Amino acid sequence: MIYRMAAALLSLLGLFLSAYLYLYKIGWVGTLACGAGGCETVQTSQWSRFAGVEVALIGAVGYAGLLLASLASLQPGLAGRRWPSDLLLTLAAGGVLFTLYLSFLELFVIRAICRWCVGSAAIIVAILVAALLDRRRLPAAQMQ
Amino acid sequence: MAATPTGMRRFYGVLAGVAVIGVVVLGYLLARPSRVSIPANVTVQASDTAGFRGYIKGSESAPIEITEFADYQCPFCQTFATLQMPTIEERLIRTGRIRWRYRDFPLQQHQFARLAAHSAACGHEQEKYWEQHDRIYEGQSEWSEARDAGPLFRSYAEGNGLDLTRYDTCMESGKYAGRIQASIEEGARLGVSSTPTLLVGDRLYQGRFDSDAISRLVDSLAPRTATQ
Numbered sequence: 324m325i326y327r328m329a330a331a332l333l334s335l336l337g338l339f340l341s342a343y344l345y346l347y348k349i350g351w352v353g354t355l356a357c358g359a360g361g362c363e364t365v366q367t368s369q370w371s372r373f374a375g376v377e378v379a380l381i382g383a384v385g386y387a388g389l390l391l392a393s394l395a396s397l398q399p400g401l402a403g404r405r406w407p408s409d410l411l412l413t414l415a416a417g418g419v420l421f422t423l424y425l426s427f428l429e430l431f432v433i434r435a436i437c438r439w440c441v442g443s444a445a446i447i448v449a450i451l452v453a454a455l456l457d458r459r460r461l462p463a464a465q466m467q
Numbered sequence: 468m469a470a471t472p473t474g475m476r477r478f479y480g481v482l483a484g485v486a487v488i489g490v491v492v493l494g495y496l497l498a499r500p501s502r503v504s505i506p507a508n509v510t511v512q513a514s515d516t517a518g519f520r521g522y523i524k525g526s527e528s529a530p531i532e533i534t535e536f537a538d539y540q541c542p543f544c545q546t547f548a549t550l551q552m553p554t555i556e557e558r559l560i561r562t563g564r565i566r567w568r569y570r571d572f573p574l575q576q577h578q579f580a581r582l583a584a585h586s587a588a589c590g591h592e593q594e595k596y597w598e599q600h601d602r603i604y605e606g607q608s609e610w611s612e613a614r615d616a617g618p619l620f621r622s623y624a625e626g627n628g629l630d631l632t633r634y635d636t637c638m639e640s641g642k643y644a645g646r647i648q649a650s651i652e653e654g655a656r657l658g659v660s661s662t663p664t665l666l667v668g669d670r671l672y673q674g675r676f677d678s679d680a681i682s683r684l685v686d687s688l689a690p691r692t693a694t695q
């Protein structure tokens with residue numbers, strides 16, 4: 324259960340981080356606290372939208388989904404079940420793939436690094452690791 | 468293995484603590500007042516203009532000057548700037564047939580128009596006026612709906628390669644508020660009441676324009692030579 328708890332906490336952190344970036348994008352918060360990073364360059368580039376939707380909003384929705392899935396997986400009746408683990412793993416893997424795509428854009432197309440995006444990348448990778456460890460802990464007999 | 472009830476309570480306590488901290492931080496960021504605002508209706512001092520009469524594009528020797536009174540938050544001005552101006556620049560300005568003068572005429576109903584004009588003026592200070600001008604128009608749909616457009620203008624300045632320390636100082640000082648007001652007052656004296664309005668010679672042209680209409684107007688005033 325510790326891995327699912329970790330996934331829930333990390334998802335909550337990711338949700339706040341994405342919400343912060345989204346609120347910045349729609350002009351509800353001032354300048355981004357970014358040090359010398361290129362957060363504003365990244366956030367206002369044409370790549371800050373994916374299929375017409377703000378990437379930060381996609382992140383917020385994704386983390387909200389992960390949070391709900393991980394909280395559901397903590398319910399007593401689901402502790403030893405495989406599907407909540409599979410769901411977490413699928414969502415986290417999708418998040419990591421999307422993050423890889425965004426990181427590629429940052430490094431090779433926009434040529435600017437947003438520290439908040441790096442933070443989000445670290446969070447989603449950590450959630451994926453937690454989901455993998457959670458799946459591994461389940462004995463084979465209980466996986467069906 | 469399921470967690471003990473005590474373990475779960477501790478976990479939910481930590482989760483709730485993180486949630487409260489997150490909400491408080493986001494709430495603080497949302498409630499924080501905008502850092503920059505440009506005063507309206509300032510009294511214009513002679514030093515505000517000091518001979519400044521708009522942002523010029525084109526040759527000083529061009530036979531015709533067109534002055535545009537425009538508002539960065541006006542949708543027609545945005546369409547004109549992004550769709551028509553590139554053609555006008557290519558056909559008329561670069562060929563030396565006209566000189567373009569851009570004057571600020573932020574309308575009262577547009578809450579960020581004056582801030583946008585000031586942001587572009589701060590770009591002018593670093594010789595990046597037209598870059599900032601163009602970027603502000605390109606991003607109009609983005610910043611006009613924002614609660615605070617200032618950070619977006621700042622990000623455009625960053626994208627245009629402006630020195631952000633100098634830009635921030637310029638914006639916070641509101642030093643071009645008088646110049647913008649002077650431009651509004653001059654436009655009002657000439658009879659400008661809406662945007663975009665073009666002044667060609669001593670005539671005002673109001674409404675929507677396209678590059679073909681302006682080409683025809685220029686042709687009627689100064690027929691093309693063989694080299695043009």
